[in-house]
Amino acid sequence: MSAMSDAVTVDRPALLPYRLLVVNGNTTSELTGSLAAQARSFFGGAAHVHAVTAAFGPAYIASRAEAAIAAHAVLATVEHEVAQAALPFDACLLACFGEPGIGAVRERLTVPVVGMAEASILTAMQRGDRYAIVTVGQRWPGMLREQIRQLGLESRCAAIISLPGNALDYVSRSPESAARVSHALDAAVEQGADVLIVAGAALAGYLPSLPRLPAVPIIDSYRAALAQVQALATLDRAQRQSVAI
Template sequence: MRILVLNPNTSQGITDRLMHAARPAAAAGTELVALTAPRGFPYIATRAEAQIGGAIALEMLAQHHTQFDAAIIAAFGDPGLFGARELFDLPVVGMAEAAMLTACMLGKRFAIVTFAQALGPWYQECVEAHGLTSRLAGIRMLDGRFASVADVQDEKEELLVQLANAAVSEDEADVVILAGAPLAGLAERVKERIPVPVVDQMAAAVKQAEALATLRVRKATAGTFRRPAAKPTIGLAAELAARFGPA
């Protein structure tokens, strides 16, 4: 099995964090291949940045999808996820959706803990888009600067653990998700310091991608995620333009 891990951020350091968390979760025989966005933002934090990152993720998928059994969009707000499911035949997993659905199997309500205030509104809308608002205990965010986005989990580890514990004691969260690509892998390091299950977003995405690829379900030819009708395009990358051509 080959799984493509798409980082729609431009930071190679974040890609390295994602893969460090992903590899131990992969089953024997699963090959994980990472790609970092060739342009865009070091990390996506707002709605506008997510729109741009999502478009870049679609381009990357168009260029490489035929070589893989499944793909992961490895940014917590799942930029481009629904569009990818329309356009491509392979299963495409969003890191946020995978983490949240996994959390729902471990408890009634989950909390999202992340490293920047700017992420809150986007993550809230991501929860709503996936229909999981009633399962959300709350979103807690650090308020302050950090030296390096790729190393923010090391710099802010203790504060993130404090936020997670506050989500448990004050918001009555049954499960905690440490959210945002730069926090990939942190759950394994701190899980014994938080009294409820802690979901690693990247590990959850890998296991969900493996499961969907193993199921070998067909691509929809009806319903809202069928491939769109052919339409002419101007200026798109050739591989992406081809996905809008005849099926």
């Protein structure tokens, strides 16, 4: 067994907090800090969150070329963090809606690896019949359609709405950007969606900033991933312990 596999398979008592590796596939460290704070607030004392920024690549992924670079960076960052970890991680979360490199990371790790798109879309399908995605960036609709086709979940997608501008401009949650997000959510409902996904690391934690919310379930893609990674880590730990008995 490789050193990397050893670093993620050592068992520990059930009551210890989970150790979660959160990888921001973008290179904006301020965004990593926000994602880490949101994760710690979400888990409370149930998890130790180790959040890191991709070692190289775009400040924020906005194209297929940048996603390809980020996939390499994410894999390299995960391998480095796992090799350097004093204790093994129980799960890994890729905090980027495009999930760059997720297949390669899953290939290398033996613990659950969760991405924001897959987690939020699966959650949306448990809350309604047709979902819509609201995100930032003109190239993302086409990129996400490709991603959704690969997941086999395109038949229930009512719309993908792209917000104008640079995604990092939305991190400040200004009244202007909040109004744009709110308007896009209303437009998604008009296109037939009965559950909405606010997608992307830049829009994580955005819902409390919105002036109003449509009367349908709304899913924060990052929180959906946090919830799923906790569920999968719990199942994984329980299974390993049952085998050890």
